[in-house]
Amino acid sequence: MTTHQRIVLAEPRGFCAGVRRAIGIVERALDLHGAPVYVRKEIVHNHHIVGELEKRGAVFVDSEDEVPEGSVCVFSAHGVSPAVRAGAAGRRLEVIDATCPLVSKVHQEAVRFARDGRTILLVGHEHHEEIEGVQGEAPEQTIVVETPQDVERLDLPEDTPVAYLTQTTLSFDETARVVAALQRRFSDIVGPHGDDICYASQNRQNAVKSLAHDNDLVLVVGSLNSSNSIRMVEVARERGCAAHLVPDASHLDERWLESVSSIGISSGASAPEVLVRGLVDRLAALGYTDVEVDTGATEDVVFAMPARLADPVTGRVPRTPLADEAR
Incomplete structure (x- = not known):
């Protein structure tokens, strides 16, 4: 290894x-209702967060059918289909919806396009929970496409009235290529008002592009099932930089560090800062003690918590430890 070894944090x-x-909703639900609080699917795709909430009494289930009748059930940040909502109502579940507002926007667009009689071409990964939820808004009118090649294989006339929507956690560049293919393929095509890819995914991908340009290696902290984290790794590799997904410091392979003097580190939108700190500490023990920060976009977006979770006396929603740990 070289004598000058540095880390650059995005x-x-x-x-x-x-x-x-979403994390704050589960924490607050536990404060108000006590354990157990049931959560349909992982509240966010991060193993550390899920584990910490389980310690507090959250119970994660794959289906609303597994939740005892009348219990509190939180829907994850990825959203659910109308069929899931109907199933929860049939079991008289006390539902608290933690769907990300940006995902809810895609659901609303799907409903609007379906009402207009358009075939919805949904760009994303077919078995991702977000895609399953959006597709459920109009299953008979929705086709999932992932690549430009998928677009070419569509068995639809070119004058079919279509609309496209996208998963919020995709690679911005790859999605642009798919959308361009759709626009070439269909003469009557409309899209969403503004990009569906969320601001945070785009900001983190832009930051990774900067890291990939200036460092020998990029490490992205995030769980193996985190779509936005996986896209960040892909973005770095597309720019010719070695890059790896690191769920936590224990997954660091020291062979990656051979001849590496500068490491760029970022983390996916569902990864807590404690995991980043753990990776930085392990790298410091290996000689990477010079830490810099590469500052890009400023994020000041805050989504309001559901009013039903407010303190009954003050009317305010208290801050919660896990949700606020990265502030």
Whole structure:
């Protein structure tokens, strides 16, 4: 290894407003209702957060059918289909919806386009929970596409009235290529008002581009099932930089560090800062003690918590430890 070994931390990184809100909803529900509080799917895609909430009494289930009738059930940040909502109502569940407002926007657009009689071409990963939820708004009118090649294989006339929507956590550049293919393929096509890809995903991808340009290696802290974290790794690799997804410091492979003098580090929108600090500490023990910050966009977005979680006396929603740990 070289004598000058540094770490460059991307800013912004870690929790976005939707993740912070979703985690806070589970914490607040536990404060108000006590354990257990049931959560349909992982509240956000991060193993550390899920584990910490389980310690407090959250119970994560794959389906609303697993929740005892009449219990408190939180819907995850990724959103759910109308069929899931109907199933929860049938079990008389006390539902608290933690769907990210930016995901809810995509749901509303799907409803509008379906009402207009358009075939919805939903750009994303077919088995991702967010895609399943949006597709459920109009299953008979929605087709999932992931690549430009998928677009070319569509068995639809070019004058079919279509609309496109996208998963919020995709690679901005790759999505632009798919959308361009759709616009070439169809003559009657409309899209959403503004990009569906969320501000946080775009900001973190832009920050990773900067890291990839200036460092020998990029490490992205995030869970293996975190779509936005995986996209960040792909963005770095597309720019010719070695890059790896690191769920936590224990997953660091020291072989990655051979001949590496400068490491860029970022984290996905659902990764807590404690995991970043753990990785930085492990790298410091290996000689990477010079830490710099690469500052990009400023994020000041805050999504309001549901009013039903407010303090009955003050009317305010208290801040919660896990949700606020990255502030």
